[in-house]
Amino acid sequence: MITLVRRRATLCALGTLTAALAALAGCAAETSGGVGRPARPPASAAAPSPPAPPTLAPGPSGLTPVFENGPRSRGRTVALTFDADMTADQGPRAAAGERFDNPALVATLRRLKVPATFFMTGRWAEEYPAQARAIGRDPLFEVANHSYSHHAFTGRCYGLPTVPAARMRADMERAFAAFRAAGVERRVPYFRFPGGCYDQRALRALAPGGVTAVQWDVVSGDAFATDPAAVARQVLDGVRPGSVVVMHCTRSAAPTTERALRTIVPELRERGFRFVRVSEQIGAAGSAGVRG
Numbered sequence: 001m002i003t004l005v006r007r008r009a010t011l012c013a014l015g016t017l018t019a020a021l022a023a024l025a026g027c028a029a030e031t032s033g034g035v036g037r038p039a040r041p042p043a044s045a046a047a048p049s050p051p052a053p054p055t056l057a058p059g060p061s062g063l064t065p066v067f068e069n070g071p072r073s074r075g076r077t078v079a080l081t082f083d084a085d086m087t088a089d090q091g092p093r094a095a096a097g098e099r100f101d102n103p104a105l106v107a108t109l110r111r112l113k114v115p116a117t118f119f120m121t122g123r124w125a126e127e128y129p130a131q132a133r134a135i136g137r138d139p140l141f142e143v144a145n146h147s148y149s150h151h152a153f154t155g156r157c158y159g160l161p162t163v164p165a166a167r168m169r170a171d172m173e174r175a176f177a178a179f180r181a182a183g184v185e186r187r188v189p190y191f192r193f194p195g196g197c198y199d200q201r202a203l204r205a206l207a208p209g210g211v212t213a214v215q216w217d218v219v220s221g222d223a224f225a226t227d228p229a230a231v232a233r234q235v236l237d238g239v240r241p242g243s244v245v246v247m248h249c250t251r252s253a254a255p256t257t258e259r260a261l262r263t264i265v266p267e268l269r270e271r272g273f274r275f276v277r278v279s280e281q282i283g284a285a286g287s288a289g290v291r292g
Contacts, residue, residue: 053188053190054282055189055210055282063200063203063207064211064212066198066203066215067215068215068244069216070242070243071241072240072241074241074242076273077275078243078244079245079277079280079281080247081116081117081247082116082248083248083249084118084120084124084248084249085121085124085194085253086123086150086250091127098252100251100252101124103131104258105249105257106135106249109140109261110138110140112265114265116141116275117142117214117277118143119146119190120145120179121147121175122148122149122174122176122179123149126182129181133183136185142186142187142279143179143184143187144192144214145190145211147191148172148175151163152193152194153194153202154201168202168205169208169209189212190211190214191213192214196246216244216245217238218238218239218243218244220235220246220260221234222248222257226255228257228260228263229260232267236264239268242281244281
């Protein structure tokens with residue numbers, strides 16, 4: 001009888017020890033991801049990668065497609081786009097104090113919660129890497145390519161120097177490399193020609209890069225403007241559903257843009273417009289807006 005009792009006591013003790021070990025193992029599993037945090041999920045449960053930004057199908061003869069505006073009949077959307085211009089040879093001017101950035105404009109977009117697309121030159125990203133990185137990490141914004149050098153891709157384009165056809169794609173790729181070096185995360189495969197100047201030779205040169213060229217249907221007139229009310233009026237008079245507005249975020253070349261935005265944004269919202277990034281409009285457009 002004493003032997004049986006001893007056996008039962010031993011079994012009970014072993015059962016208690018096993019349960020305690022199991023509880024400790026459970027606690028360790030719950031805290032292996034850090035103090036007070038659940039364990040990391042297995043690799044198979046990791047969040048899926050975000051979908052690639054939409055692009056348009058190639059234009060006639062496989063040329064780079066060109067997007068000018070979104071659909072007119074799919075809601076009252078408008079895309080504000082900002083060119084961050086800086087040419088390859090403007091480094092000495094920046095060193096002397098000329099400002100090609102505009103932090104106040106970016107701050108106003110954030111304060112007003114306005115999505116926007118920045119068309120950035122690679123040279124601008126090199127001059128202002130912290131700002132380029134901050135813009136590229138902000139979920140309100142996306143960063144597109146405006147060439148590396150801001151040299152023209154055709155002749156006779158506002159007096160800009162010209163990129164030889166053989167170097168056009170390399171100039172574009174150099175800008176994307178500058179974005180990566182600066183830590184820009186929300187890069188999209190869109191390209192805006194410096195000055196908006198292009199021809200079939202330029203569209204053919206960029207076609208292997210798989211980008212969509214983005215133009216606009218509303219010119220803000222902010223370049224070198226001195227009257228923000230005039231800039232606001234020009235935008236408000238031109239916007240229609242699906243519009244793409246071209247503006248600038250360089251203080252030295254477009255000093256009134258930020259003040260104009262304070263009028264443009266609330267007025268367009270009062271009219272029922274919704275601000276979107278260019279990627280949303282391209283996704284909605286499908287083959288619309290393509291011009292070869």
